[in-house]
Amino acid sequence: MEPLIDGEMAKSKNIIKNICVFCGSRSGNSENFKLKTEQLSKEMTKRGYGLVYGGGNVGLMGSISHGVADNGGNVRGIIPASLSQKEISGTTVGHLEVTSDMHSRKKIMYEGSDAIIALPGGLGTFDELFESLTWIQLGIHSKPVGILNIDGYYTHLIEFLKHCAQSGFVDQHFIDAIVISDDPVSLLDQMETKTPPQPFIKWVKPEQL
Known part of the structure; x- marks a missing residue:
C-alpha cells in the first residue's frame, strides 16, 4: 500500500508527454514575462515534456518555443495561414504546421x-x-489546465471568475480546477497530480449516437 500524505492517499501522477502553451505574440512591458517563460521552457524539457504552441516565433511564443528547442525539447507549432506573416519573423524551430483557420489550429x-x-x-x-x-x-x-500568473497578470481575471461563481453563473469547483502559480516549478508539480472535476454532462461523439 502506498504511504499516506497529509492523511490522504498519495495522488497518482497525470501522464503528460506534451504541454500546450497559450501565450502572446508580444513580450509585454515587464522583463519578468520573458524571464519566467524561459524558466518554464527549461523546466518542461528537464521533465521530458514536449511543447505544442501557436507556431509564432515572436513575443512570448518565440521565447517558449526557442527555450524548449534550445534545451533539447520537441516543439510542434500550429499556425493558421492568415497569421503566418504577422506572428513569424525569421527562422522557426521544431515542426511547424499551417492550418486553414483558427478552429483547426486550436483543435x-x-x-x-x-x-x-x-x-x-x-x-x-x-x-x-x-x-x-x-x-x-x-x-x-x-x-x-494551469495559469502561470507572472507579475499578477491574471489576478484580476481570477478574481472575476470567483465573482462569476459567487453570482451563480459558474460552479466553484470548475474555478478550483485551474492550477495557478507564479512559479514554473510549482505550477508543473501541481498539474502533474491535479484531479479534474466531474463535468456537467458526458460528451457523446456523433458516431456514438
Whole structure:
C-alpha cells in the first residue's frame, strides 16, 4: 500500500508527454514575462515534456518555443495561414504546421497535448484559455489546465471568475480546477497530480449516437 500524505492517499501522477502553451505574440512591458517563460521552457524539457504552441516565433511564443528547442525539447507549432506573416519573423524551430483557420489550429493543439498552460497574452490567449475551461465543464477533455500568473497578470481575471461563481453563473469547483502559480516549478508539480472535476454532462461523439 502506498504511504499516506497529509492523511490522504498519495495522488497518482497525470501522464503528460506534451504541454500546450497559450501565450502572446508580444513580450509585454515587464522583463519578468520573458524571464519566467524561459524558466518554464527549461523546466518542461528537464521533465521530458514536449511543447505544442501557436507556431509564432515572436513575443512570448518565440521565447517558449526557442527555450524548449534550445534545451533539447520537441516543439510542434500550429499556425493558421492568415497569421503566418504577422506572428513569424525569421527562422522557426521544431515542426511547424499551417492550418486553414483558427478552429483547426486550436483543435490540433488540444488533441496533440496532455496538459494546457496559459501564459500572459491578449484576446487570443483568453479565447484559448476559456475554451479549454469550457471543454472541461462539458466533459470534452479532462486535461489539467494551469495559469502561470507572472507579475499578477491574471489576478484580476481570477478574481472575476470567483465573482462569476459567487453570482451563480459558474460552479466553484470548475474555478478550483485551474492550477495557478507564479512559479514554473510549482505550477508543473501541481498539474502533474491535479484531479479534474466531474463535468456537467458526458460528451457523446456523433458516431456514438
